[in-house]
Amino acid sequence: MARYIVRRLLGLVPVLLGVALLVFAMLWIAPGDPVLALVGESAQGMSREALEELRRAYGLDRGFVAQFVDYVTRLARGDLGDSIRTGRPVLEEVWLRFPATLLLAGSAMAVAIALGMALGVLAAIYRRTWVDHAAVVVALLGVSVPVFWSGLVLMLVFALRLGWLPASGYGDWRHLVMPAAAVGFSSSAFIARITRASMIETLRQDYVRTDHAKGLAPGVVHRHALRNALLPVVTVVGLQFGGLLGGAVLTETVFAWPGVGRMLVDAIRARDLPLVQGTVLFIATLFILVNLVVDLSYAALNPKVRYD
Amino acid sequence: MKRFALFATLIAVVLASAPLAAAQPRLTTALGANPPTLDPQKTFNGFSFAITNQVYETLFRVTTDGEIEGLLAAEWDFVEPTRLRVTLREGVAFHDGLPLDAEAVRASLTRLLDPDTGAPGRFVVSAITAVEAVDARTLDIVTDQPFAPLLAHLAHPVTAVVPVSYGDDLARAPVGTGPYRFVSWEQGNEVQLRANAEYWGGEPAITEVVYRIIPEVATQLVELRSGGIDILFNVPPDNFAALEADENIVTDSFLGWGSVHLGFNIANPKLHDPKVRQAIAHAIDKQLIIDEFLRGMAVAGVAPVPPTVRFAASDLADPYPYDPDAARALLAEAGVQDLTLRLDTFQNPDLEAVAQVLQAMLADVGIDLDIRVQEYAAYAEQTARDDTELYATSWGTVTLDADYSLFAFFHSSEIPTNNVSRYQVAEIDALLEQARATPDDAVRAAAYLDVQQAVLVDVPMLTLYYPLSTVAKRSVLQGEVVRFSFINLDLRDATLTE
Numbered sequence: 001m002a003r004y005i006v007r008r009l010l011g012l013v014p015v016l017l018g019v020a021l022l023v024f025a026m027l028w029i030a031p032g033d034p035v036l037a038l039v040g041e042s043a044q045g046m047s048r049e050a051l052e053e054l055r056r057a058y059g060l061d062r063g064f065v066a067q068f069v070d071y072v073t074r075l076a077r078g079d080l081g082d083s084i085r086t087g088r089p090v091l092e093e094v095w096l097r098f099p100a101t102l103l104l105a106g107s108a109m110a111v112a113i114a115l116g117m118a119l120g121v122l123a124a125i126y127r128r129t130w131v132d133h134a135a136v137v138v139a140l141l142g143v144s145v146p147v148f149w150s151g152l153v154l155m156l157v158f159a160l161r162l163g164w165l166p167a168s169g170y171g172d173w174r175h176l177v178m179p180a181a182a183v184g185f186s187s188s189a190f191i192a193r194i195t196r197a198s199m200i201e202t203l204r205q206d207y208v209r210t211d212h213a214k215g216l217a218p219g220v221v222h223r224h225a226l227r228n229a230l231l232p233v234v235t236v237v238g239l240q241f242g243g244l245l246g247g248a249v250l251t252e253t254v255f256a257w258p259g260v261g262r263m264l265v266d267a268i269r270a271r272d273l274p275l276v277q278g279t280v281l282f283i284a285t286l287f288i289l290v291n292l293v294v295d296l297s298y299a300a301l302n303p304k305v306r307y308d
Numbered sequence: 309m310k311r312f313a314l315f316a317t318l319i320a321v322v323l324a325s326a327p328l329a330a331a332q333p334r335l336t337t338a339l340g341a342n343p344p345t346l347d348p349q350k351t352f353n354g355f356s357f358a359i360t361n362q363v364y365e366t367l368f369r370v371t372t373d374g375e376i377e378g379l380l381a382a383e384w385d386f387v388e389p390t391r392l393r394v395t396l397r398e399g400v401a402f403h404d405g406l407p408l409d410a411e412a413v414r415a416s417l418t419r420l421l422d423p424d425t426g427a428p429g430r431f432v433v434s435a436i437t438a439v440e441a442v443d444a445r446t447l448d449i450v451t452d453q454p455f456a457p458l459l460a461h462l463a464h465p466v467t468a469v470v471p472v473s474y475g476d477d478l479a480r481a482p483v484g485t486g487p488y489r490f491v492s493w494e495q496g497n498e499v500q501l502r503a504n505a506e507y508w509g510g511e512p513a514i515t516e517v518v519y520r521i522i523p524e525v526a527t528q529l530v531e532l533r534s535g536g537i538d539i540l541f542n543v544p545p546d547n548f549a550a551l552e553a554d555e556n557i558v559t560d561s562f563l564g565w566g567s568v569h570l571g572f573n574i575a576n577p578k579l580h581d582p583k584v585r586q587a588i589a590h591a592i593d594k595q596l597i598i599d600e601f602l603r604g605m606a607v608a609g610v611a612p613v614p615p616t617v618r619f620a621a622s623d624l625a626d627p628y629p630y631d632p633d634a635a636r637a638l639l640a641e642a643g644v645q646d647l648t649l650r651l652d653t654f655q656n657p658d659l660e661a662v663a664q665v666l667q668a669m670l671a672d673v674g675i676d677l678d679i680r681v682q683e684y685a686a687y688a689e690q691t692a693r694d695d696t697e698l699y700a701t702s703w704g705t706v707t708l709d710a711d712y713s714l715f716a717f718f719h720s721s722e723i724p725t726n727n728v729s730r731y732q733v734a735e736i737d738a739l740l741e742q743a744r745a746t747p748d749d750a751v752r753a754a755a756y757l758d759v760q761q762a763v764l765v766d767v768p769m770l771t772l773y774y775p776l777s778t779v780a781k782r783s784v785l786q787g788e789v790v791r792f793s794f795i796n797l798d799l800r801d802a803t804l805t806e
Contacts, residue, residue, distance in 0.1 A: 032685030050431045051725070057426040085344040087479060096495045152526055160534045167530045168522055170497045256522040258342075258496030266341060271685055 001299070004307035008292050012285065019284045020075065023277050024068050027268075034060050034084075034271035071277065080281070081274035083267070090278030094260060100170055101259035104183065104251070105244035107176055111184025112191055113237060119188065120195025120233075125222060127200060135192065142189030151182040151254040168256040179255040183248050187240050194236045195229070202229040230301055238294030242287040333804040334516040335785065336537045337797070338528045342496045342521050347478040348468045349420045352428040357465040357795040359499055359519055363403075364468035364484030367394060367413070368459050370708045372791055374618055376459045380408065380469060380485065386747060389454040396445045400508045402471050403489040410441040415472045417449070429466030432707075454745045456752055460618075460707040465795065487512045487800050496521055513787075513803045532557065532780060538804070539781035541794035544657070545603035551780045561605060563616050564777035564792040565705045567713075568609070568658065570651075570666065571769035573696040575730040578649065585767040587638035589628035591673045592666065596630075598773055601661050605778065609771030611760050612713060616792065619710035619743075619753050621760040628770075635673040648676040653700040654687035662772065663700055691728045699728055702775075708792070710756045715740050718763060729768035736762060 035055045055061045059070075074081060080090040116139075123135035158178060159167035169175050202208065202225045211221045247261020260279060267275040298305045343356040348364055351357075367381040378384065383395040400408040417439045420427050435455040440448045451458065461467070471483055482490045487509065488501040501517040520537060522528045529547055531537045533554060543551060543559070552559045570592070572579045579585060594608040607614070608626070615622040639647070651666065653659045660681055667677040677698070682690065691699055705713045716726035719740045723730050736759055743755035763769070779790055788802040 030686075031689060032683055033689045034685070036685040036688040050428075050434075053423055054426055054428065057424075087345070087350070087476065093495070100496075148524075152530075155527065155530050159536075160530050163534065167534050167536050168527045169520060169536070170494075253523045254527055256497075256520065256524070256527055258494065258521065262523065263342075263496060269683060270344075 001296075001307050005292070005296070008295075012288055015288060016281055016284060017072070019281060020072065020277060021068070023280050024064075024071065024273075027271065027273055027276060028064055030271075032271060034273065071274075075281075080278040083275040084272045085267075085270050085275070090274050091282075093263065093275060094279050094282050097258060097260045097263050100257060101245060101247050101252075101261065103176065104179055104248060104257060104259060105241060107180035108183035108187060108244055108248070109237065109241050111180055112187035112240065115184065116188035116191025117195050117233065119192040121199055121222070121226060123192070123196040124199030124203060132196075135196070139189040139192040142185050142187075142192070145186070146250075147182050147186045147248070148250045148254050150185065151178065151251055154178045154182055155254070168254070170256070170258050175255075175257075179248075179251050179257055182255075183244065183251050187244070190240065191233065191236055195233050198229040198232045199225065202226075227301070231298060234294055234297055234301065238290050242290040245286045245290065246283040332515040333513065334518065335514050335539070335799065335802070335804060336518045336520060337539045337541075338522040338531065338537050339499075339519050340521075340523055340525075340528075340542075343499070345479040346482040346490070346493065346499075347470065347476075348466050349416075349425060349427045349429065349470060350479060352466070354793075354795050358797070359501070360468055360482060360484075361465055361486075361795055361797070362488040362501055362517065362799070363482045363486045363490050364465075364470060365486050366463050366465065366468050368463040370460065370463050370791065372789065374616055374708055376463065379463075380413070384459070387448075389747060390451045392449040392451075392458060393442070394447055394449065396447075397508060398445070400485050401506060402485055403483050403504060404471070406471065408469065408485050409444050410447040411444075412471060413469050414439045414441045414447055416469045417467065419470070419472050420466065427466065429464070432461050432464045432466050435461070454747060456744055456747055457707060457709040457711045460709040460712075464707060488517055491516075507800075509800055512800050514799055517799065532782070535782065538785050539779065539788070539797075541777070541779055541790075541797075543778040543780050545601075545605045548603065548605060548778055548780075556782055558781050558783050560779045560790075561776040562790075562792075563607060563614055563774055565614060565616055565708055566702060566775050566777070567612065567614055567705070568606075568662065568702045568772045568775060569612070569700065569769050570772055571699045571701065571729050572767065573694070573699070573728065573730055574766075574768050575694065576697055578647065578697060581642045581644075582765075582767060583638045583642040584644055584647070586628060587635040587642070587644075587673065588670065588675070589767055589770050590631045590635035590638065591669050591675070592628075592770070592772070593630040593669060594626075594772055597662060597665050601665060602658070602773070602775070605776045606773040607776070609773045610764070612717060612763065612769065612771050613705050613710050614774035617705045617708050617710050617713070619756040621757050624760060624764060627764055628767075632673050639673065639675075645674070646676070647674070648678065649697050650678045650680060651698040651700060652680050652682070652687055652690050652696060654682055654684040656702060658775065659700050659702060666700070688725075692724045694724075694730075696724075696728060701728075704793070706793075711740075711744050714756060714759055715744065717769065718759065731763075731766070731768035733762070733766070 035051050082089055083093050119135040119139055123132040126132055155167050155178060158165045165174050165177055208221060208225055211224060247259045247264060249261035249265055251257060252259040252262040264279045299307060339355045339358060341355050343359060344353055345351050345356055346359055348360040365380050367379060368376050369379040371377055380397055380400060381394045382397040385393050387393045396408060396410060402408060419425055420430060420433055421436060435451045436449055437452045438450040442448055469485065470478055474483055480493065487504055487507045489504045491500040491502045493499045498521060499519040503512045503515050505511045522531060525544060528540055532540045548559065551557050572585050574580060598604060598606045598608060610624050610626045611621045613620045651663055653663050663679045667679055670677045690696060703713065716722050718727060718731050718736055720732040720737050739755045739759050743752045746752060777793060784805050786803050786805060789798040790796060
């Protein structure tokens with residue numbers, strides 16, 4: 001098992017190198033002079049010489065290969081560079097925003113798992129009854145309704161009309177309720193579908209019929225079945241959580257939640273290459289680690305799975 | 309007895325430690341994005357300035373009437389045409405207690421001018437060649453040629469006086485002389501400021517000011533209406549009416565320093581003939597754009613700068629009223645048929661809407677318009693290329709002096725960065741240089757009038773409208789002054805009556 005983990009961790013290196021190259025290339029190809037993006041609309045009023053001066057100051061006048069090699073060399077030393085716009089180390093920028101993203105991702109996943117699995121299990125057990133249909137419709141709504149719309153509606157109802165919750169921002173648990181609910185509802189849909197499908201498949205197994213025949217209470221049987229149905233569900237949960245760790249940009253924008261996603265979008269707009277690169281690499285690393293944990297969990301869920 | 313004594317002591321302790329809730333007036337407002345930095349010399353971003361303008365101060369300031377008044381400068385005089393002597397106000401100190409003196413101002417301006425600082429706003433003071441401290445309270449600012457708008461440029465937020473000894477720390481923890489001192493900055497979330505008790509102008513009545521970062525306009529509106537924020541700027545025209553109707557909210561709209569333009573690359577053969585450009589001018593119904601798409605929240609444009617700007621030729625009549633027949637006639641005269649043109653603009657809800665309206669209006673006179681909307685950086689790269697045809701841009705004359713915009717738009721040295729039209733006329737260059745170098749306002753006014761009249765004939769660009777700046781606040785806030793833009797929110801005399 002330990003060797004398997006080490007092998008997987010070593011596999012991080014080529015993947016991250018590839019990600020770095022891809023992001024670098026995309027930002028390079030993207031139209032738009034980084035210096036102009038840096039200064040923004042206020043480049044109005046600046047002369048060509050002034051812009052060239054800035055370009056030289058930030059090392060943006062060198063070629064693609066030179067800049068990339070320079071970047072990778074520093075990366076190997078653990079130096080993710082400094083944000084061009086703020087001058088602060090990239091790692092620091094990401095680290096400052098990460099707790100907010102982690103909190104939102106974690107809470108949203110909790111909502112998504114609770115809601116999604118409940119819907120999925122109910123739909124599977126009461127298959128082809130109104131319960132099943134209702135659960136499927138709710139799941140469909142979750143995946144179809146845009147999160148910025150549901151977010152704004154939640155805000156209008158709970159903040160403006162009822163005044164129960166603050167409309168936006170990042171402070172105490174009351175600020176977390178609506179964004180987590182909005183994202184959670186969205187993510188629950190996929191989990192519900194997978195849980196339902198997997199549960200139906202499991203409930204068809206012979207050993208389930210045996211359990212029923214043995215006279216075990218239906219609740220107990222379903223619990224046993226659920227445990228075995230969990231494998232695909234865990235996979236989906238892992239993927240979704242990994243995705244949320246990249247930052248739920250739309251929700252962060254609507255609810256003024258200071259997370260990594262919004263920071264990344266702003267950085268892309270500003271062509272802040274070091275910050276974009278560093279953030280994407282950070283997210284990619286997290287995603288790979290989350291998937292590693294998911295894969296390892298298979299061994300816990302299904303004793304027949306072995307890693308060596 | 310012992311138990312009672314213990315109980316009584318406990319109660320006494322609890323009561324004694326109960327916080328005395330002193331009502332501390334706290335104003336909350338919103339910013340649309342996280343400022344990149346709070347060092348005014350390292351940015352040109354409006355969100356940064358909104359905060360640095362509370363913490364720092366400049367030598368001069370432009371009043372709501374468009375006049376220059378001294379802020380940190382108590383007296384000033386041009387001892388020579390190229391030497392401005394400034395005497396600083398007495399009794400001013402930085403938030404750390406150190407006094408403001410001529411040497412501090414000299415060091416601050418020198419840092420802004422130093423190419424190694426990499427200041428995006430360096431061009432604002434590029435006319436200055438030297439800054440010299442004459443004595444503790446007096447300094448000289450020297451230019452190589454007389455620079456008439458110097459005072460207006462020294463009112464620009466980038467010239468705010470910073471204590472240079474703090475170096476890079478200023479980016480995260482600003483220290484200034486202003487009415488509010490910096491408390492904290494939670495990245496992406498909010499910036500907190502506190503009233504400066506030792507402020508030379510008297511401690512502001514509002515004790516705390518919080519700038520919350522709320523990127524989505526819809527969220528900002530909900531926050532204002534639910535009391536989460538107290539004052540909001542740049543309300544979209546569609547939402548303005550709803551806020552006007554809300555009895556807890558006071559709205560205001562006024563002319564700022566903004567203008568929206570449709571420009572032509574006159575070096576491009578398709579647009580070389582002035583008749584084509586004049587035809588396009590006649591094809592545009594500015595009032596319709598304002599009434600239908602901006603809900604009336606703009607003023608139709610003629611002069612390249614709005615009436616709030618010094619030397620704006622606001623009385624000039626529009627030589628190209630909406631007249632599609634005249635447009636078609638001019639196109640026929642120019643021998644143009646089936647003209648296809650491309651309009652470049654950048655991401656901005658107003659510009660994108662205007663572009664589509666222009667497309668329809670030009671189609672009416674037989675011109676096929678392709679619209680290309682890009683991020684600002686990509687747009688700027690495109691307009692620097694010679695194949696540019698039409699462009700639409702929004703602009704702010706932030707010094708409120710006509711030189712800032714007229715020089716940028718029409719002087720040949722600004723081709724192709726700001727003079728996207730590639731307008732190159734020797735007489736215009738001479739007039740702009742002359743107006744920049746003379747302290748005589750009458751001469752400047754005459755020169756700028758000539759320039760503005762000439763560009764109305766030559767049409768290198770059209771001014772579509774001057775958008776109104778909007779403010780919406782909860783009625784408990786009184787006494788605040790907003791000078792042309794959200795970055796100039798003056799809270800020195802403001803109160804919150806709760």
